[in-house]
Amino acid sequence: MAEVSAQTQAPEGEAKGRFNRFDNPWLNPKLLWGIGILLGIVLLGLIGRMLWNTELVFTGSTPLRLPPVGFENLRGQPGEAAFPLGTDGAGRDLLALLIIGAPNTLMIGAVASLIGMTTGIILGFSAGFIGGRTDDVIRILSDVMITIPPLLILVVFQSVYGDVSLLLMAFLIAGFMWQSPTRLIRAQVLSMRESGYVKMAQLSGASTAHIMFREMLPNLIPYLFGSFIANVTTAIVTAVGLEVLGLGPQRIPTLGRVIYDAINSGALIQNLWWWWGLPTALLAVMFIALLLINLGLDEISNPRLRKI
Numbered sequence: 001m002a003e004v005s006a007q008t009q010a011p012e013g014e015a016k017g018r019f020n021r022f023d024n025p026w027l028n029p030k031l032l033w034g035i036g037i038l039l040g041i042v043l044l045g046l047i048g049r050m051l052w053n054t055e056l057v058f059t060g061s062t063p064l065r066l067p068p069v070g071f072e073n074l075r076g077q078p079g080e081a082a083f084p085l086g087t088d089g090a091g092r093d094l095l096a097l098l099i100i101g102a103p104n105t106l107m108i109g110a111v112a113s114l115i116g117m118t119t120g121i122i123l124g125f126s127a128g129f130i131g132g133r134t135d136d137v138i139r140i141l142s143d144v145m146i147t148i149p150p151l152l153i154l155v156v157f158q159s160v161y162g163d164v165s166l167l168l169m170a171f172l173i174a175g176f177m178w179q180s181p182t183r184l185i186r187a188q189v190l191s192m193r194e195s196g197y198v199k200m201a202q203l204s205g206a207s208t209a210h211i212m213f214r215e216m217l218p219n220l221i222p223y224l225f226g227s228f229i230a231n232v233t234t235a236i237v238t239a240v241g242l243e244v245l246g247l248g249p250q251r252i253p254t255l256g257r258v259i260y261d262a263i264n265s266g267a268l269i270q271n272l273w274w275w276w277g278l279p280t281a282l283l284a285v286m287f288i289a290l291l292l293i294n295l296g297l298d299e300i301s302n303p304r305l306r307k308i
Contacts, residue, residue, distance in 0.1 A: 029296070
């Protein structure tokens with residue numbers, strides 16, 4: 001009897017474990033870790049502004065070229081507790097620069113991706129569901145735009161325009177973020193519009209907008225989230241690339257701008273590794289978090305990727 005009860009309890013416990021793990025696919029470890037890391041970066045900007053003196057981002061507000069606490073620079077100067085992550089060659093506190101710069105960089109990527117995804121959703125659904133000349137125009141426009149190198153166009157524009165704000169930079173990058181979502185969403189809609197529930201909605205007299213955005217769009221939410229995160233990564237890489245070239249916002253701290261200042265001031269030659277190394281490491285953490293979120297969303301949208 002004990003063996004029978006043990007055998008009956010084991011499958012029950014195993015089923016319960018499966019239920020806890022897969023009943024809510026959004027409780028994905030990769031997804032939760034990625035969101036947690038990004039929230040930490042956001043909190044760095046929100047709470048850091050309240051707990052740390054962000055006025056130290058201004059030139060000449062700190063001693064020059066101090067290393068982080070526990071290290072010494074080439075002149076034998078040790079780090080000071082008042083500037084735990086060190087200072088740069090312009091007399092700015094690295095911790096204050098990261099507190100201000102990291103959320104700014106993340107904001108550029110998020111805003112550019114949001115605008116690009118919104119445009120891609122509207123155009124992709126219109127091309128895939130309406131079809132006809134609408135499909136031809138949108139498809140040709142996206143095919144032409146996707147062949148244009150965005151970094152080259154942005155370099156030319158910003159070198160002519162000069163200093164730009166964070167939002168303007170995000171809008172400029174968003175102009176090259178809609179082509180890929182448009183093509184991918186169009187392909188998904190072309191396969192979905194022959195589904196039974198779409199045909200039933202058409203027979204019931206539902207409007208085109210209702211069918212597209214109330215019936216079909218919810219089925220693409222995990223996929224759209226994954227595409228959004230991928231676009232955030234691309235937008236951040238584009239923004240940092242522009243900033244490292246000396247373009248973008250000139251007086252607003254971002255991670256790319258800090259790296260540009262370090263390279264332009266010879267931080268590599270002077271062994272001021274914290275000046276360029278800390279923002280680079282924070283960028284790497286940001287990309288890892290976005291990758292984890294993307295992997296988690298892939299597992300949510302594709303159950304075959306989940307480990308049993």
